[in-house]
Amino acid sequence: MLEQACVDIDGVLCLDPTAEQNDDGIAYQKFLSEAVPLLRITQKIGYLVTSRLEKYRAHTVDWLARTGIQYNHLIMLDLPSAEERRRLGAHGAFKADFYSKSNAILFIESEKEQARAIAQISGKPVFCVETQHMVQPETLSLAYLGQNVRTVSRKFQSLQRQHGFTGALEKVARKALQLRSR
Secondary structure (H helix, E strand, O other): HHEEEOOOOOOEEEEEOOOOOOOOOOHOOOOOOOHEEEEOOOOOEEEEEEEHHHHHHHHHHHHHHHHHHOEEEEEOOOOOOOOHHEEEEEEEHHHHHHHOOOOOEEEEEEEHHHHHHHHHHOOOOEEOOOOOEEOOOOOHHHHHEEEEEEEEOHHHHHHHHHHHHHHHOOOOHHHHHHHOOO
């Protein structure tokens, strides 16, 4: 399932930076190099989708390699500065835009408000680590359900019959990420 998912990095795979670390400079680069992992991921992730800036790609790739996190794609925000990212409020919209265009069937996001924004903009479900709940858009299109449900494995279809669509996604997200500290 993780290969069919979008996963946030900060707050999901590692601790979020503190306000002091999030200076868009030397302190942030140190954070990126020394980020404390939250999970031990043993499966390949389809899409890592982060609001980290593109200029920090090398730091991020290095940390992912050192922690053994495998992934197919690393999607980063291409803005000149963290100040510009904050000014635009681009976090949730950026992630939702990618998710809505991708073939991913789940987004795993750390923050409640971003999870809500991603679900609403993308029209797809988002598992929120902060609340441990699946966030659904107010209306989930039948086209989305029909297109993506056909692509999942027999095991997921069995879970869906037993627990419904939302329940199946919650069970898979919890199992796949083993949402507990090492």
